[in-house]
Amino acid sequence: MEAPLTSNIKPGVSLDIKTYEATGGYQGLRKAMQMTPQEVTALVKESNLRGRGGAGFSTGMKWSFVPMNVEGPKYLICNADEMEPGTFKDRWLLEGNPHQLIEGMIISAYAIQATTSFVFLRWAYKQAAQEIRKAIAEAYAAGYLGNNILGRGFHLEMHLHTGVGRYMCGEETALLNSLEGKRAVPRAKPPFPQISGLFGKPTIVNNVETLSYIPHIVNKGIAWFQSLSRTGDGGTKIYGVSGRVNKPGAWELPMGVTMRELLEEYAGGMQHGYSFRGALPGGASTDFLTSAHLDVPMDFTSVAAAGSRLGTGTMVVLDDHTCPVGFVHNLEHFFAQESCGFCTPCREGLPWTEKILYALERGEGTEEDLEQLDLHTRLLGPGNTFCALAPGAMEPLQSALKYFREDFEQHVHEKKCPYGNYTH
Amino acid sequence: MLTPTEISKIEHELQHVPVKKAAVIEALKIVQQERRWVSDENVEDIATLLGMSADEVDSVATFYNLIFRRPVGRHVILVCDSISCWVMGYEDLKKALMDHLQIHYGQTTPDGRFTLLPNACLGTCDHAPALMVDNDLYRDLTPGMIKNILDKYV
Amino acid sequence: MATIHIDGKTYQVKEGRNLLETCLSLGLDLPYFCWHPALGSVGACRQCAVKTFRDEQDTKGRLVMSCMEPVKDQLRLSISDKEAAAFREQVIGWLMTNHPHDCAVCDEGGSCHLQDMTVMTGHSYRNYHFSKRTHKNQYLGPFLNHEMNRCIQCYRCVRFYKDFAGGKDMDVFAAHNHVYFGRHRDGILESEFSGNLAEVCPTGVFTDKTLKQHYTRKWDMTYAPSVCQGCGLGCNIIAGERYGSLRQITTRYNGAVNGYFLCDRGRYGYEFVNSSRRIKQAAVRALTGTDIGTAEVLQYVKDKLASGKVIGIGSPRASLESNFALQQLVGRPHFHLGMSDTEHDLTTLALKILRQGHVRTPSMQEAATADAVVILGEDLLNTAPMMALSVRQAVNRQPAQEAMNTTHVANWQDAAVREAMQDKHGPCFILNVQPTRLDELATVAYQTAPETIARIGFALARALGAPLAGINDLTDQEQQLVTQMAAALMNAARPLVIAGYGSACEGVLRAASNICEALHQHAKPSMLVLTTPECNSMGLEMLGGLRLDSAVDAVMNGEADTVIILENDLYRRLDKHAADNFFRRCKEVILIDHLYNATAEKATVLLPAGTFAESDGTMVNNEGRAQRFLQVYAPATTAIQESWRWLLQLGRVTNCERLRNMEFFDDVIHALTQQVRCFAGIEKLTPPADFRIAGQKIPREPHRYSGRTAMLANISVSEPKPPVDGDTPLSFTMEGYRGEPPSSVIPFFWWPGWNSVQSINKFQVEIGGSLHDGDPGKRLIEPGGNGQLTFFTDVPDHFVACAGHLQLVPLYHIYGSEELSVHTPGIAERMPAPYIMLSPEDARRYQVAEQHQLQVAVDGHPYTFMVKVNPALQRGMAGIPAGLPGTGIVNMPQMAKV
Numbered sequence A: 001m002e003a004p005l006t007s008n009i010k011p012g013v014s015l016d017i018k019t020y021e022a023t024g025g026y027q028g029l030r031k032a033m034q035m036t037p038q039e040v041t042a043l044v045k046e047s048n049l050r051g052r053g054g055a056g057f058s059t060g061m062k063w064s065f066v067p068m069n070v071e072g073p074k075y076l077i078c079n080a081d082e083m084e085p086g087t088f089k090d091r092w093l094l095e096g097n098p099h100q101l102i103e104g105m106i107i108s109a110y111a112i113q114a115t116t117s118f119v120f121l122r123w124a125y126k127q128a129a130q131e132i133r134k135a136i137a138e139a140y141a142a143g144y145l146g147n148n149i150l151g152r153g154f155h156l157e158m159h160l161h162t163g164v165g166r167y168m169c170g171e172e173t174a175l176l177n178s179l180e181g182k183r184a185v186p187r188a189k190p191p192f193p194q195i196s197g198l199f200g201k202p203t204i205v206n207n208v209e210t211l212s213y214i215p216h217i218v219n220k221g222i223a224w225f226q227s228l229s230r231t232g233d234g235g236t237k238i239y240g241v242s243g244r245v246n247k248p249g250a251w252e253l254p255m256g257v258t259m260r261e262l263l264e265e266y267a268g269g270m271q272h273g274y275s276f277r278g279a280l281p282g283g284a285s286t287d288f289l290t291s292a293h294l295d296v297p298m299d300f301t302s303v304a305a306a307g308s309r310l311g312t313g314t315m316v317v318l319d320d321h322t323c324p325v326g327f328v329h330n331l332e333h334f335f336a337q338e339s340c341g342f343c344t345p346c347r348e349g350l351p352w353t354e355k356i357l358y359a360l361e362r363g364e365g366t367e368e369d370l371e372q373l374d375l376h377t378r379l380l381g382p383g384n385t386f387c388a389l390a391p392g393a394m395e396p397l398q399s400a401l402k403y404f405r406e407d408f409e410q411h412v413h414e415k416k417c418p419y420g421n422y423t424h
Numbered sequence B: 001m002l003t004p005t006e007i008s009k010i011e012h013e014l015q016h017v018p019v020k021k022a023a024v025i026e027a028l029k030i031v032q033q034e035r036r037w038v039s040d041e042n043v044e045d046i047a048t049l050l051g052m053s054a055d056e057v058d059s060v061a062t063f064y065n066l067i068f069r070r071p072v073g074r075h076v077i078l079v080c081d082s083i084s085c086w087v088m089g090y091e092d093l094k095k096a097l098m099d100h101l102q103i104h105y106g107q108t109t110p111d112g113r114f115t116l117l118p119n120a121c122l123g124t125c126d127h128a129p130a131l132m133v134d135n136d137l138y139r140d141l142t143p144g145m146i147k148n149i150l151d152k153y154v
Numbered sequence C: 001m002a003t004i005h006i007d008g009k010t011y012q013v014k015e016g017r018n019l020l021e022t023c024l025s026l027g028l029d030l031p032y033f034c035w036h037p038a039l040g041s042v043g044a045c046r047q048c049a050v051k052t053f054r055d056e057q058d059t060k061g062r063l064v065m066s067c068m069e070p071v072k073d074q075l076r077l078s079i080s081d082k083e084a085a086a087f088r089e090q091v092i093g094w095l096m097t098n099h100p101h102d103c104a105v106c107d108e109g110g111s112c113h114l115q116d117m118t119v120m121t122g123h124s125y126r127n128y129h130f131s132k133r134t135h136k137n138q139y140l141g142p143f144l145n146h147e148m149n150r151c152i153q154c155y156r157c158v159r160f161y162k163d164f165a166g167g168k169d170m171d172v173f174a175a176h177n178h179v180y181f182g183r184h185r186d187g188i189l190e191s192e193f194s195g196n197l198a199e200v201c202p203t204g205v206f207t208d209k210t211l212k213q214h215y216t217r218k219w220d221m222t223y224a225p226s227v228c229q230g231c232g233l234g235c236n237i238i239a240g241e242r243y244g245s246l247r248q249i250t251t252r253y254n255g256a257v258n259g260y261f262l263c264d265r266g267r268y269g270y271e272f273v274n275s276s277r278r279i280k281q282a283a284v285r286a287l288t289g290t291d292i293g294t295a296e297v298l299q300y301v302k303d304k305l306a307s308g309k310v311i312g313i314g315s316p317r318a319s320l321e322s323n324f325a326l327q328q329l330v331g332r333p334h335f336h337l338g339m340s341d342t343e344h345d346l347t348t349l350a351l352k353i354l355r356q357g358h359v360r361t362p363s364m365q366e367a368a369t370a371d372a373v374v375i376l377g378e379d380l381l382n383t384a385p386m387m388a389l390s391v392r393q394a395v396n397r398q399p400a401q402e403a404m405n406t407t408h409v410a411n412w413q414d415a416a417v418r419e420a421m422q423d424k425h426g427p428c429f430i431l432n433v434q435p436t437r438l439d440e441l442a443t444v445a446y447q448t449a450p451e452t453i454a455r456i457g458f459a460l461a462r463a464l465g466a467p468l469a470g471i472n473d474l475t476d477q478e479q480q481l482v483t484q485m486a487a488a489l490m491n492a493a494r495p496l497v498i499a500g501y502g503s504a505c506e507g508v509l510r511a512a513s514n515i516c517e518a519l520h521q522h523a524k525p526s527m528l529v530l531t532t533p534e535c536n537s538m539g540l541e542m543l544g545g546l547r548l549d550s551a552v553d554a555v556m557n558g559e560a561d562t563v564i565i566l567e568n569d570l571y572r573r574l575d576k577h578a579a580d581n582f583f584r585r586c587k588e589v590i591l592i593d594h595l596y597n598a599t600a601e602k603a604t605v606l607l608p609a610g611t612f613a614e615s616d617g618t619m620v621n622n623e624g625r626a627q628r629f630l631q632v633y634a635p636a637t638t639a640i641q642e643s644w645r646w647l648l649q650l651g652r653v654t655n656c657e658r659l660r661n662m663e664f665f666d667d668v669i670h671a672l673t674q675q676v677r678c679f680a681g682i683e684k685l686t687p688p689a690d691f692r693i694a695g696q697k698i699p700r701e702p703h704r705y706s707g708r709t710a711m712l713a714n715i716s717v718s719e720p721k722p723p724v725d726g727d728t729p730l731s732f733t734m735e736g737y738r739g740e741p742p743s744s745v746i747p748f749f750w751w752p753g754w755n756s757v758q759s760i761n762k763f764q765v766e767i768g769g770s771l772h773d774g775d776p777g778k779r780l781i782e783p784g785g786n787g788q789l790t791f792f793t794d795v796p797d798h799f800v801a802c803a804g805h806l807q808l809v810p811l812y813h814i815y816g817s818e819e820l821s822v823h824t825p826g827i828a829e830r831m832p833a834p835y836i837m838l839s840p841e842d843a844r845r846y847q848v849a850e851q852h853q854l855q856v857a858v859d860g861h862p863y864t865f866m867v868k869v870n871p872a873l874q875r876g877m878a879g880i881p882a883g884l885p886g887t888g889i890v891n892m893p894q895m896a897k898v
Ligand SMILES: Cc1cc2nc3c(=O)[nH]c(=O)nc-3n(C[C@H](O)[C@H](O)[C@H](O)COP(=O)(O)O)c2cc1C
Pocket: A050, A051, A052, A053, A054, A055, A056, A057, A059, A079, A080, A081, A082, A083, A084, A167, A168, A169, A170, A171, A172, A173, A205, A206, A207, A208, A210, A211, A387, A388, A389
């Protein structure tokens, strides 16, 4: 089984430029530089590579919106903010194979003719910061960055920006504000970043995993890319599992493996004495799936059909000893804290849900509180808030209310947490 | 007053940005690196250096949770309080930490050694629960491991 | 035009605007918070949600924020849709989770947009039963109170303060539901426009601190439409009174003049009306001690006028009517304008340029549409503050247009347009004696002597093709500046040139005129703003009269010995020693004024005049726009009356033919328009006193006015008969016509369901446009273009420093330079101490440093000042704060000996 993104990564070491080149690194770049930027974009578009940052938007399509005939700078940005709770996939790529990402970024920058690029890295990834800083320096030294790259007249600068906290920085327009030295509040779309992004210039933001794929697609072609997948969404995907399983971890697998395979084959099944009640398939802002969904293929389309989202593909498992109310309380606490405070429903609605969940856990919740939660899941839906944070926050809540309703009601009726594990 | 080192580091950052104020987060990080936290006076000095008002700088500084606008201890402990860690025993870990240090979140030990803060997901969910002390990540923790870890920091 | 369907009805509306303003313009009610007509949309509050539908078949629809959606042809939307309505109600529910519900003790209560929107959405039951977050409040200076717990996080305050008005010392702090709006540390808000926060904030976070000191609910005040007395721009204000004192000034929207805003001098400078220095009784110095009434005083004055050689001195801060009545009383040959000679010369010249030139002077709102700006010798934030807001908008014009072209979003998409613009500004050049706070907008800000500014201006006119002699002594830098300005003006579609009294140099005005005339020859629709010093300088100039120095001459050489001074402190028109001399020679000084000032000290007769709040009158602003202010309330004592009414009485006792048969305000206006042709039409500024709607007068008090039967019970238990207003169509009570009055006589803005200032939406033709039946005021001056004026050729000489001497030039201060506003304690607090500003070279030469004392002699009289050093000042020049109490030097520019 091919794992192009990760097969060369060795635990505990980061591939330096020599080793990376020895594994075929920077061949994709050479190839891409023989093509026109438009050809590169067309290729990526045709490959149907879907963004790995969570939303699954077609990468090539996104690039194609960048106006190619305008004067002035353009920017390419790698979103390495990975702060979605339960998500730890980009870290693997960032620490293990930074050149793969850098090569992907150079090719992508070439495709949109950007002259400056940034890696927006979250603060906590200290190790990754070191590796990337080193790798960027190596790439400059080898002539992959800077002036006249590979003698093709293309020029690209690359900088590492490390964040100072806030989940909102991962939202692409808030990320742009943060890079401009502003508060990380999102921007209205339109205009899209492709038209008016960083410093008001055309900008592309892509996820680490998305960008890391680019060299391989250019190198090995569309047919190869699609053959990796079991479903219509091409390529492999990094999946992860955390929670009360025997072997939590992350694996690069064909797009479309089932939840059951992931849980049982790769994560080694549930820990002794715990059984599976459900899971967030792709990070904190996705809807629960339950044992009824174990055979759903983990690709964008199928997970959506099952009522959730593939998101980041990193699954958080809920076991039978953990209180679902406490579980979503923890999530809503996170989302309420990380709201930027710009729009009303998110800023005020999330703390409200958090407080209700806390009250439920302490046995102080009422039937009306449950109604309020239901109402919030509807009113904080997509389009009602300024960005996708609050709608994301409602996904686990609404599905928990659907699948674990009896737990919520038990809290109300028994006036205590039946699991005894409420948060302080 | 900013030190010459701080000023030169900030000026270096200015080369990468089209407008001075875009370097404000970098400047705050630099000052915090040198002093552990950013005082009102530091905010004003950064503002002067970048041609901004103190209010503009502070607006940014107070937005980000990892810019410390109040004094912190010599070592900052950031405990991951997000979902995977919570499932895997965060509550016990937190209690152990608070018992050991005799402080709550947001507080600093009276000897100025540690400040204890909660932090959102550290991105190491497969090794939950986890925490960071300064730049060091600790994973797969149990309450019993706290003392040994903290003893390393003086 | 587009056709859209709202809740099944079809409307024809303007394309390109957003749905929210479109619905509001159509008179529909839709709640909102973060949107503001002058600030555009950002989509933060989510209050304005409506449903849109793809087509007739679509029954599900999509919830959208109406402020963020452009009008498109055939768009279908629903306001009444159940889901949309429920969402809007919940938005209030969310906002209320942290709001303290303290309306009963909140200054905003009863005029609160949040209250109105809460009622509009039907939110009446609180579901949230958890704790609220609380904040600490800040000290923000003398003008604004801060109560952050009431904040609903609409972000309007920072968007107004920073983005619109260019303030730097206020911002939003922290994140999630902790966001905080205020300053980095406690302290005085620096912006000249900070007071607008009280109107911009939809709830009680920022409230008027001066109102707080004598607090009255909005519904308990008596109001009248008025005009600001603070400078020559004539912003429209609403003034509110209770218990005989003036309580508050708010913006009176005028789509052509000040729009939605006011400056802080205008908003807060009203306290002189309530001052303990008010003249409350008619008095005769010779008869002090004896108990005399108004009749005796009039008798005394009658005798003096009969025996004396009488002249009259008018005032640029008195109404046209009062000045006219004085002119009639004393006769034209004896009427003097009462401006300092410099201001007189500058205003005469300004009037000549505007009348005879080919170039139109814009209203403030038109000025805001300029796309290139040249400011000559004017520190706008201190001489004509609100014009600076127009300049701020004008410099955004070009980059905003570019941004709209590249991003394809509409101009009301505020955040998107600002992001695409970044920090770019359109061309703006500011030439002044010292740096100004507006310089941050300037492409080039350049400091030099006023004479040199004029010479640069002449060179610029020549560069634009004016047939003028070359100016060959400009420095290279100045030459380059000329080239750069010429290019910018030629590239612009609507160039704007601003000059005025601030430079105290006629050459600068001539240069400004030349530049615009040159642009006119290129068929550029250029605009010329000339600032004027006082609220009625232009009107007085149009009325016409003799110079002040001729009054001084007349008294000095004995041609006159009795002066009637109208609302004027001559110590602000003449240097102290000159004024002292003048009064020493006068036999009788009859002063009609409202404050006890230095001139009152010298008066032999005092006649207590009503302030603007107690009078009706007309003034003409710098644009030549005649505007009417109406009396707010009847003065505390019957001894106080409008100056013109005093003058009519004097006319009566002296049997003055020219004032015969005049009794009411309308009579004076009628005579004025008959006699001074240029004022034709001002009788229509407001409807006449006998105007009635449905047989009723227009009430000055809201119908909710409370306590009327009890408020004076401590004096008499029976309710006094309300005063009768024979001068205007307004009544002094709450009785009268309840509907919408003609725009010029709207005493306050109120609409059912709209108790806050936002009710203005209901009075406009379209949002941000004119009031129904037009914006009040009438332009009296349109460009003549009759060939009388082409180019001025008299270039002023280069300024040359003169050994042992300093050329004193006036430096203006928004707080301090204006006579009346300094009687507000908060404004006095922000006034500078008198100073003399020197260049570093002169400081060295005269061996003084910052804070030292320096003595200079004017006409041999010594004056001592504290020294300030400013590197931008020209050598040989010294700045003196103009009009500041205690400086003593008025006549500037003039030479002083060191
Ligand atoms: C609140 C929020 C947080 C996000 N955080 C991340 C993140 O940490 N990393 C990421 O790649 N995308 C994140 N996204 C998605 C980005 O906005 C964006 O869609 C993505 O970076 C695009 O990259 P892709 O097209 O390669 O998937 C976040 C979105 C939201 C609404």
